[in-house]
Amino acid sequence: MLLYDSPVAPNPRRVRIFLAEKGIDIPREMIDLGELAQKSEEFTALNPFQRTPALRLENGKVLTESTAICRYLESLYPAPNLFGNDPLERAEIEMWDRRIELGLFTFVASVFRHTHPKMAAMEVPQIAEWADANRPRVLKALDLLNDALKDHRFVAGPRFTIADITALCAVDFMARARLAIPEHLSHVLRWHAEVSARPGAVA
């Protein structure tokens, strides 16, 4: 297998942390988003949607979408389990993973993409008003996450799962959008400190 990876960007990081948590090492090829390498003819032939990460399998097929890649790797490397052990746990983890992705990550990305000078060539046009509309949504999503973390140690329940990886990448991405966790969200801060201390978090 070969992983097409990119530094800095949060979606490739989701796969890197997943690999680190699993203790898996896969050869990598770097696709530099800053140089728009994901739009090259060569990479577009691998992924017409021009996004990283992508995983080339032994049979030549290319998988894209971080969640699909991670779930496939979980089938090859089942331990430690990060997607759930039975249908109900799997559903609750997927529910939380999507709540974080669609209800936090997307809002952070919108602020970043519509304000950061480095995104001017990729996000055309950058719309300051749309960034402004998303800032309070980030805070509302963090409020909801804080409420959930009152009741359970990790995002989807009592143990670390893929939903924590998605949430860590979303929350760390906030810095690039010039956003910070409000100090009164003590459960988010406690959770963030704990998951950031895991060895995989440096990936």
Added chain:
Amino acid sequence: MLLYDSPVAPNPRRVRIFLAEKGIDIPREMIDLGELAQKSEEFTALNPFQRTPALRLENGKVLTESTAICRYLESLYPAPNLFGNDPLERAEIEMWDRRIELGLFTFVASVFRHTHPKMAAMEVPQIAEWADANRPRVLKALDLLNDALKDHRFVAGPRFTIADITALCAVDFMARARLAIPEHLSHVLRWHAEVSARPGAVA
């Protein structure tokens, strides 16, 4: 089980088509988004994220997020299979489901939410420039879908899957955003006619 459903909205429709394809009947309670019933105290207690669909289980737990609900129902009602029979097929179906959701559905929703008068109370502020930025993205996504449908009969391969349900809901949602499939995208048109003729499409 009890399904919290809403008419018209595309995400609840994903679950309804899934149930129809499976031949499952689940009691429903209607949550009227037009009256902002999803923001009521009662419904917020069930889903703090204030979205439909939601599925209340026998044990009182509430699952949300259409994909998580459908995957859970697939574990209870395995036939016909809609999520894939082995890890690789599951990964390819999830990849396509996400490409359609994040790379087509989201763009259509952005045009709808930022232009339709009925959304003025829910999408604040409506930003015409953001709708304008998403219209060409919808067309680009349809181009990519058309390319894929040259090679396979359905969105994720040779058979009907959850990715076709997501794509059908996204494409049908286009009408509410005043968008139409361009006439030269013959593979999308052929696919759309075929999946629209399935009995479940009326759900």
